[in-house]
Amino acid sequence: MSWLTQTLSSSIGKKLVMALTGLFLTSFLAVHVAGNLQLFNADEGLAFNLYTVFMTTSPIIKTISYGLYAFILIHAFQGFYLAYQNRQARGKVTYSKVDNQSTWASRNMALLGTVLLVFIVVHMAQFWYDYKFGQLPFKKYTIELAEGKIVNTETMPEGYMLKSKLEEQLSDDQKTKTIIVKDLYMIVDRAFANLPLVLLYVLSMVAVSYHLVHGFRSAFQTLGINHPKYNPLLDFLGVWVFGIIIPAAFAAMPVYFYIMHLLH
Amino acid sequence: MHLTLKVWRQKNNDSEGRFETYELDGISSDMSFLEMFDVLNEKLIAENKEPVAFDHDCREGICGMCSMYINGRPHGPLQGVATCQLHMRSFNDGDTIVVEPWRAVAFPVIKDLVVSRTAFDRIVASGGFVSVNTGNAQDANSLPVPKEAADHAFMAAACIGCGACVAACKNSSAMLFVSAKISQLALLPQGQAERKIRAEKMVAQMDTEGFGACTNTGACSAECPKEISMENIARMNREYLGAKLTSSAV
Incomplete structure (x- = not known):
């Protein structure tokens, strides 16, 4: 074995892979939540639909996204393998009584991770697959340029197709602009009228929260970063930013749409 | 009673x-x-x-x-x-x-309640020592050790190798023990010569023995009779990964 494969297949090397892929996935969450906050924009989904075009056409984002898919798989399967190996290390006979001196989340990362993997599959099948390969409706926004106001929106008839995901056109008098774009916003809106789905999303965000409250700080420990100067910052980021604020912001999205459906 | x-x-x-x-x-x-x-x-x-x-x-x-x-x-x-x-x-x-x-x-x-902990002995034998002949005790001032380094080395050296860390860990991981043994020498001047090879060999032996990997639950440190800190595991990770990247062993 070369020194590199030897390193990566050692116990510390496997942890390193978990830490690095985990931190990458965590950083993606920060980007993802920032983009998805466009859902709360009161513009009938224009900003969100433009954001989805950017996310699926920008060459940089596309390249990173392939890395992301690979990292999700590596993190998940390495995690399963480590959990299996770690279980084997206890032996056939286990303790009859255990009084744990550790947090629940730290002991159940594999369980939480499994919930998240199921969630990611459901989530991607629902939105990502539909956006890429499904027949999505198109929406036409007419925007008045002087004030930047949306003056008219219209859903294009069924079967309407565009060669690209986005078409912009200036009117002849140069006063208005029309944008035709794939309407993922409407798919999101429709999906979250469904209570069981909303509950699945909220529950999954609770799993994200527990996973990251332990995982974020733990990743730095694995990288060897455990220092009295930086630990308070890492604790703050791990607990408040990645453990509470980001999952709460994500969970607010399905809840928001569900409440809007109830009100209308 | x-x-x-x-x-x-x-x-x-x-x-x-x-x-x-x-x-x-x-x-x-x-x-x-x-x-x-x-x-x-x-x-x-x-x-x-x-x-x-x-x-x-x-x-x-x-x-x-x-x-x-x-x-x-x-x-x-x-x-x-x-x-x-x-x-x-x-x-x-x-x-x-x-x-x-x-x-x-x-x-x-x-x-009954007696287990064999010779796996720990084999880990220490794989590199947890200084093989330089140190000779007679020198004048204390000839080898300066900062107080902080001495304190941290001593805290790691307090490990009595009882194996409570392995027993407490849900993964039966020996990382707290191994990290204490690596730390106590990595922090002192006498340990520098074999610093890299020590980390590489002791971790390799730990893996061979069939201990699990650490998931940073902290149960080991909480149960340790000598209250060895998790900082040692972070140090071991640094020592090991650094050694793997820079040692001459290919």
Whole structure:
């Protein structure tokens, strides 16, 4: 074995892979939540639909996204393998009584991770697959340029197709602009009228929260970063930013749409 | 005190074990946990039964021989204390106490509550030493060691190798032990010459022994009778990964 494969297949090397892929996935969450906050924009989904075009056409984002898919798989399967190996290390006979001196989340990362993997599959099948390969409706926004106001929106008839995901056109008098774009916003809106789905999303965000409250700080420990100067910052980021604020912001999205459906 | 003891009995590593229940009367709250076991064994011997085998030596918390998993915790309910320093005043009259051996593939049961911890010896033998002949003691000032480094090295060196970290860890990981042994030498001038090869060899041996990997639950440090800090594991990760990146061993 070369020194590199030897390193990566050692116990510390496997942890390193978990830490690095985990931190990458965590950083993606920060980007993802920032983009998805466009859902709360009161513009009938224009900003969100433009954001989805950017996310699926920008060459940089596309390249990173392939890395992301690979990292999700590596993190998940390495995690399963480590959990299996770690279980084997206890032996056939286990303790009859255990009084744990550790947090629940730290002991159940594999369980939480499994919930998240199921969630990611459901989530991607629902939105990502539909956006890429499904027949999505198109929406036409007419925007008045002087004030930047949306003056008219219209859903294009069924079967309407565009060669690209986005078409912009200036009117002849140069006063208005029309944008035709794939309407993922409407798919999101429709999906979250469904209570069981909303509950699945909220529950999954609770799993994200527990996973990251332990995982974020733990990743730095694995990288060897455990220092009295930086630990308070890492604790703050791990607990408040990645453990509470980001999952709460994500969970607010399905809840928001569900409440809007109830009100209308 | 009256106690009900549920003790793990196992003839050897090849046989299957089971719990035996014993009733004990007249236990003083000033007895140590091991003295309570001495009383149990005297009773068993008087009844012509096989006494319970358990490890012990110094009985003053510095040798690392005692190793009982008491009521779901290695070394019992107290913080920073080995089984021998645990006293019956930590229990109540009428309590049922469950006592099991350390459980890990790398720590096979020899008999009853005695497990083999030679895996730790093999890890230390793989690199946990300084092979330079140090000669006679030099003048203390000829080898300057900053106080902070000395303190951290000493805190790591306080590890008595009892294996409570492995017993407490849900993954039966030995990383707290190995990290303490790597740290105590990595922090001192004498340990520098073999610093990289030591980290590489000790981690490789740890993996060979069949211990699990760390998931940073912190149970090891919480249960350690010497309260060895998780900082040591972070240091070991740095030492190992740094050594792997820069050592001359290809």
